[in-house]
Amino acid sequence: MQAISPQQRGNIPSLTIVVPCYNEEEVFSFCLSELKSLLENSIQAKKISAQSHILFVDDGSRDGTWSLIEQAAQADNLVHGVKLSRNRGHQIALMAGLSCVDTDICVSIDADLQDDIGCIPQMVEKYMEGNEIVYGVRADRSSDSFFKRWTANSFYKLMETMGIQQVANHADFRLLSRRALHSLLQFEEQNIYLRGMVPLLGYKTAQVFYARKERLAGESKYPFYKMLSLAIEGITSLTIKPLRFISILGAVTCFFSIIISILVIIQRFNGYVFPGWASVEISIFFLGGVQLLCLGVIGEYIGKIYMETKHRPKFFIQEKI
The missing domain is CATH 3.90.550.10 (Spore Coat Polysaccharide Biosynthesis Protein SpsA; Chain A)
Structure with missing residues (x-):
């Protein structure tokens, strides 16, 4: 036209x-x-x-x-x-x-x-x-x-x-x-x-x-x-940018986890052990929340793909x- x-x-x-x-x-x-x-x-x-x-x-x-x-x-x-x-x-x-x-x-x-x-x-x-x-x-x-x-x-x-x-x-x-x-x-x-x-x-x-x-x-x-x-x-x-943000978030989280793990191992060899489990539990709950949020975003996209593949009349x- x-x-x-x-x-x-x-x-x-x-x-x-x-x-x-x-x-x-x-x-x-x-x-x-x-x-x-x-x-x-x-x-x-x-x-x-x-x-x-x-x-x-x-x-x-x-x-x-x-x-x-x-x-x-x-x-x-x-x-x-x-x-x-x-x-x-x-x-x-x-x-x-x-x-x-x-x-x-x-x-x-x-x-x-x-x-x-x-x-x-x-x-x-x-x-x-x-x-x-x-x-x-x-x-x-x-x-x-x-x-x-x-x-x-x-x-x-x-x-x-x-x-x-x-x-x-x-x-x-x-x-x-x-x-x-x-x-x-x-x-x-x-x-x-x-x-x-x-x-x-x-x-x-x-x-x-x-x-x-x-x-x-x-x-x-x-x-x-x-x-x-x-x-x-x-x-x-x-847009698929939320999925890219999830990938970046995952990479950053893994990087900091590796750094913290190395510090813990070094402190262990120096004879020092971090006392208490509060920090561990906070980390677990935080990462669990991040994972559920990421799964929710991914699920939203998968749900849209599912609906689109049906080709139903609008x-x-x-x-x-």
Whole structure:
């Protein structure tokens, strides 16, 4: 698929806004109203074509989210819906929605609309300038708690140390051109971390900056333990550096063990024996903990290999509207 120059992008692009939803009954009406208003205004201003629409992806919600999507789609041609057969998680639900896109460009955004939808027209403008990917990036994290800021900054530094290409303070609010989306959908792995996968495409990118809003209603779908799980998913899916760190740790531990053993033998010949067993037991527990940690990291990678070799479908679409 050939790149499209800014000059060739003279036609008004068609846009799909992909919105993964999981138990979003409380915020759905607000989300629908805001996104519809944005689309209608953009279509009227001839920034996007009349074929543009919103695609809600129901990720196996347990509340009335799908019923609301059905009602909205039956009442308005701007609304489309996809229902997954079961809950598969945010990243796979987003991939399911992206696989259904048939427009020139698409923008992904969460249903809580904490990301600023006012950036979407700017993203379209960046696309018209020749960019294939446009990232929505938080301008600052002043609205977050100290703990959340510290964990977020630590996470980005850790990912950078691991050699993972990732845009700092960017979640999953981004624009993809048809070409970039086609390339992204060629990734076949089961373990998906889109924030690290999209930069691997290598196409021309741009950024738009915004201030993140407070959640209007409902609960965050990314509490701390899920953020931690996502971080582990990203690290183990995109780099093998933890395995290399384990090898280095093993080599360093062996080196110091040899040095200590030589010192003990020398002291033994000099007639001095180290008294007590406390230091020995501490060493045993420490090395045992290190070994279990290393086995856990190795097990995580082996588990991913196991899941990848099954070649199972990532999701099943139960219904479209």
